[in-house]
Amino acid sequence: MTSPPIRRIAHLDMDAFFASVELLRQPQLKGLPVVVGGRSRSAGWLGNAKLEALPPEQIPLEAFARLHSYTGRGVITTATYEARQFGIGSAMGMMKAAKLCPDAYLLPADFEQYRAYSRRFKAIIAHYAPEIEDRGVDEVYIDFSDVPGGQDEGGYLLAKRIQQAIFDDTGLTCSIGVAPNKLLAKLASEWHKPNGIFILMPEQVTDRLWPLPCKKVNGIGPKTSEKLDSMGIRHLHDLAHADAQALIDAFGPAYGAWLHRIAWGHDERPLVTDSTPVSMSRETTFERDLHARADKAELSALFTHLCERVAADLQRKGYAGRTVGVKIRFPDFRSATRAITIDHHTQDAAVIRQVAGQCLKRIDLTRRFRLLGVKVDNLLPLEQAQQMDAKAQQQPKAAQYSALQLSLPFE
Missing domain, CATH: 3.30.70.270 (Reverse transcriptase/Diguanylate cyclase domain)
Known part of the structure; x- marks a missing residue:
């Protein structure tokens, strides 16, 4: 048998995916420290129309921006391995990375590519x-x-x-x-x-797993690692041989038991092959803190762009949603979120913008903020959403949502 x-x-x-894609069209940067991030690639990214008109591989090295010239609050999306040797990594602030490798070449991100x-x-x-x-x-x-x-x-x-x-x-x-x-x-x-x-x-x-520091496991963050360290648990060998009840007492029944299991390499999770999304969102971190009144023109344009990108994602993937939400992050890194559920599914940028605008009205915008995000939840495939909305229209309902007649806080 x-x-x-x-x-x-x-x-x-x-491997270094975004940076590697960039090096395919700009091979003159191969072997050099390169970081990608800060902003999206668009017309004017080089600041020289003649150079931008050249085939990408013919752009001279001196035309590319260097990290030392960057100012703002952008973060590294990815970096070549040559840049990583200086300690630069994904999600690191650009200004911090500039101190580590000021001469690294800086490229804007091209997410469509x-x-x-x-x-x-x-x-x-x-x-x-x-x-x-x-x-x-x-x-x-x-x-x-x-x-x-x-x-x-x-x-x-x-x-x-x-x-x-x-x-x-x-x-x-x-x-x-x-x-x-x-x-x-x-x-x-x-x-x-x-x-x-x-x-x-x-x-x-166990031979490969146990010598590793606990923080190497995805799901053990800095705070957990620090707490484990205070318990004398630094490596996965220590975690595997720790008292299971002590872990449960310290971290709770679910997480404590999980920590003990993964230290022995146990993981029964199946592959999740259903790719149906539960939400779609877009957000942006500003180069500087913005204010709803002082920077209303810039914020209005950014807000419209985010709503259009979420709508484009929904349309491209064939979904529509009923719940529209926003996220604001303040300079102290505290966040505020608000959401509104409407009476029909949408993938329309104008509707998303209007409803998201109403969400913004529920947040105190007297302070400056550093991040703005837009999200659509309660998704269904477009055809299914349309069928559900058609049935709902046949049912009596108390009142129609009236957000479309209301203005935005930036305007």
Whole structure:
């Protein structure tokens, strides 16, 4: 009798994805420290129309901005490995990064381009292994367990085929970890970066896992790590051999038990292959703190742009939603959120803008703020939403929502 295949889960992570996409069209920057972020790519990004008209690979190095010239509150989206050697990482403030590597080249982000490449590499993966959990623009989990070749050499041969196929089609590299579960696969994908493959077999789990600091596990943040440290628990070996009840007492029944399980490499989470979104949102952090009155023209334009981008996301993916919300973040990093549910589903930018404007009226905007976001929840596929709205129109209802006649706080 043939034994069932062992569980083999792969985590595929594109290497410095945004920066790598940029280097495909600007190869003159290869081998140099490059950071991406701060703003989106648009006309005028170089400040020289003649240079922008050149083929990207012909733009001279001196035309690109350097990090030392940046001022503002933008954050790093990604960085090349040459920049990372200076300690620069994703989500780091630009001004802080400028102190670490002032001569790094600075490129604006081009999210449309990144999404296009994301669709390409995911389509390649699906050709080899159709059971995929999409984890964002640059990473996925893949179930190798029942795929032809997925058990060969622990999954190495299939991982190599996928890695090579992505490179041949896009020119981009990726790193892949294959392990008994999602927790271990994500860790393994980091162990041979960039352009590497790491195969972790069940009998190797504790040898590889236990020497790692607890904070290496996704889900153990700085505060938890600090608390574990105060308990004398610094590495996953310590966590595995800690008293389970003590962990539950310190962190609560669910999280404490989870900490004990993951220290032994246990993770039974299935791949989530249903990609139905629960919400769509867009937000932006300003270069400087803005005020609803003093900066009303700039805020109005930014607000309109966010609503249009959310609407475009909904339309492109074929969804509509009933709940519109906003988020404001103040200079002290405290946030305020408000939401309104309307009586029909929408993917229309004008409706989203008007309802979001009403949400803003429920927030005290006498203070300056540093971030503005717009979100649409309660999503349904467009056809299903239209059918539900048609049925609702046949039912008596008390009052229609009247936000469309009301002005915005910026106007």
